[in-house]
Amino acid sequence: MLQAFLAILALISAIGLVGSIRVIKEAHEALVERLGRYHRRLKPGLNFIVPFIETIVIEALMSERVLEVPPQQAITKDSVSLKADAVVYWQILDLRRAYYAIDNVEMGIRNLILTMLRSDIGQMNLDETFASRKEINQSLLRQLDEGTGTWGVKITRVEVRDITPAKTVIDSMELERAAEIRKRAAILDAQGSAESMEILAQALKLDPNSREFLKFLVAQRYVEANQKLGESPNSKVVFMDPKALTHAMAELIEGQPYTGESDTNGNSSHR
CATH class of the missing domain: 3.30.479.30 (Band 7 domain)
Structure with a gap:
């Protein structure tokens, strides 16, 4: 009888010993409550608690x-x-x-x-x-x-x-950004044109604001336009009186209306 009692006691003690061992992992901590109230912390490693009296309520990672x-x-x-x-x-x-x-x-x-x-x-x-x-x-x-x-x-x-x-x-922002890019391109193009005209005027030794320089620009644009027209597959040959064209361009520059009529001496007439 005594031997049976001692065996049962030894078994309970062994179970209690095993139940009291707690291993806390590295970088972790645990909290122990005793009879429902906070009692202590457990650090990483081997720890012991009192079975049936103490309880681990949380084990948490302490690193970031x-x-x-x-x-x-x-x-x-x-x-x-x-x-x-x-x-x-x-x-x-x-x-x-x-x-x-x-x-x-x-x-x-x-x-x-x-x-x-x-x-x-x-x-x-x-x-x-x-x-x-x-x-x-x-x-x-x-x-x-x-x-x-x-x-x-x-x-x-x-x-x-x-x-x-x-x-x-996002769609609205993209449209706004595209409009801003076009605006900047137009400004840069205008600045480039102004600088080109300034360089051209210096090369011709003319005042950029003079009538002579304006005449040159109009003539240049006319030649470029005719060249492009001639290169077009749908272009047509148009014959014009060079003298009348000269008078038309001159009167355009001078701000006088051109009627397209000439007198017997070949001079253009005005109405």
């Missing part, structure tokens, strides 16, 4: 973690709808507070950044959101670090990854 925030809808200051997503790097510094101060610390961080991200974007115009991404990251980091301080965690870095407006807004 990554929390991804999926794309969220937001409205800019100029009423443009867009989506933005982010990545938060965070670390538990005090496991006791992270467990007891908030029900779910990861969900708390996610909800905080969603609120703050929408708030920061709502204070900016669309163009500012693209140009101020670094400022948004810094603002979110500061606000999150302050908001999570009582939870025993540290926000180490926040990165807003993508800011994507609605497709209609």
Whole structure:
């Protein structure tokens, strides 16, 4: 009888010994409650607890973690709808507070950044959101670090990854960008033409604003136009009185109306 009792006692002791051994992994910590109240922390390695009296309530990673925030809808200051997503790097510094101060610390961080991200974007115009991404990251980091301080965690870095407006807004931006490119090209072309005319006037030793230079330009354009017309497969041969053409060009430059009629001496007449 005594031997049976001792055997049962030894078996219970062995079970209790095995149940009291806890191995905590590297970079982790665990919290132990005794009879329902916080008692102590367990560090990485071999640890022992009192069976049936002490309980491990949580074991958590203490090194830096990554929390991804999926794309969220937001409205800019100029009423443009867009989506933005982010990545938060965070670390538990005090496991006791992270467990007891908030029900779910990861969900708390996610909800905080969603609120703050929408708030920061709502204070900016669309163009500012693209140009101020670094400022948004810094603002979110500061606000999150302050908001999570009582939870025993540290926000180490926040990165807003993508800011994507609605497709209609993207199409409108592309049209605006194309119009701006065409405008710049037209300005550059006009500047190039002005510089070419200046160089040509210097080569001819003429004043760019003089009537003689204007006559030369009109004649040059006329020759170029006729050359292009002659190269066209649909071109037609048109015979014109050179003297009448000369008078027409001269009167055009001088600002006098040309009637196309000539007197018996070959001089053009005016009505």
